[in-house]
Amino acid sequence: MRPFAMNQWSFSYLARMASTVALATVAGCSDDLVLLRSTIALGVLLALLAALGLAHLLFRRRWNKFVFFARRVAESEDLSLVTTKDVPTEFLMLWGTLRRLHAEANQERSRFESLFRNMPAGYALHQAVLDNTGRMYDYRFLLVNPAFEAQTGLSASNIIGRTVRDVIPGIEEFFIERYRAVVETGEVAQFEHRAEALGRAYRVIAYRTRPGEFATIFADITEEVLAKERTEQAMEALRVTLEATRAVQEKLEPEARAQEITRVCVEGLGAKYAWVGEVSDDGAVVNIAQCPEEAYPAFKGTRFSHTLTCPVTRAIASGKMVVEPVTEEASSSGCHLPDAPGLCVFPMAVEDRPHWVLCVYPHADRPLDDVQLSAIESLAHIGAVALVNARLYQDAKRRLELVTSLRTIDLAITGSLDPRVTLSVLLDQV
DSSP states (O other): OHHHHHHHHHHHHHHHHHHHHHHHHHHTOOHHHHHHHHHHHHHHHHHHHHHHHHHHHHHHHHHHHHHHHHHHHHHOSOGGGOOOTTOOGGGHHHHHHHHHHHHHHHHHHHHHHHHHHHOSSEEEEEEEEEOTTSOEEEEEEEEEOHHHHHHHOOOHHHHTTSBHHHHOTTOOHHHHHHHHHHHHHOOOEEEEEEETTTTEEEEEEEEEEETTEEEEEEEEOHHHHHHHHHHHHHHHHHHHHHHHHHHHHHOOSHHHHHHHHHHHHHHTSOOSEEEEEEEOTTSOEEEEEEESTTTOGGGTTOEEOOOTTOHHHHHHHHOSOEEEEOOHHHHTTTOSOTTOSEEEEEEEEETTEEEEEEEEEOOSSSOOOHHHHHHHHHHHHHHHHHHHHHHHHHHHHHHHHHHHHHHHHHHHHHHOOOHHHHHHHHHHHO
């Protein structure tokens, strides 16, 4: 093939030379002049081809450098490590712009990461998990921040990639339904709800980030909710105490007032059983009223002696509330009930002298909280004054009756000389 190619080239060259000579003959030019012109034209053509080849070679070299540089930029995470050595001059301006944009992007990224790590609110990104009908029935954790871990007690390493039903088996359907509405409608949801499975309450804002994904921003408001509940309980206890005060004042007899106090403790303030005892001069305590009356009939009228093991005695001696759980030593005092977890004793003192005591027994499954104990203590102070006033009224009424009887006897003696009439009046008054 090679000789044939050479012969073919030689033949073509001779043919061109022959045509040139023929053309020169026709044009009237000599062969030397035509050959010179042809050689010059061929030289110019070769020079142009050489220049084009060199330009192409230089362009390819510079282009390869730029491609290599661009590849390093694309693969590098830090553009400050990429040098501009051997970078084509025409790309230096583009390189400066690229570095500036990259620095701004890194700065914004650092700000976002700092905000994400240090924001006080919990943040979580979720992916909706759909059933065969395309309805969301679960969601998967994709990203959480440190505040999420602190406010839920869940570790990011244990929940990322897992579904909420897997992480929290007892999750309320309320959360699933609210987040499903966010994913389906794209509307932002704001609500407050208690997560019973976590034992906390949250204020939540949920929004859709893109189809099939949503994010939640929330704050732990457990203390706020508990404070609100305590305030409501305190207001309710205050209302019950005020109503009890009016109800107690309507009664005139000490026993009736004591009975009303025990009723309020049981029906209004959450006690299981309550009784009021009157303190005698020797320090013993006698049960004069209890509620419910039919619960422990043998307890009514019981007299508790002055013993150091009895919590009633300690409350009278100290003048302060005594809260005592059931122990073997305490049970021997006779003040405790067999099915009550403890006993709360409130001395009912006036001018630092205890005249009565209020004993309250909580339910086994519902112990009395601080709000209830405070309300019962206030009721005991109010009841002490009411009982003293009732006792004074009772004594005054008795004395008035005595004075009235003496007056009647005096009138009978002075108004009649018949001893039989006087004796009859005397017997009636006595």
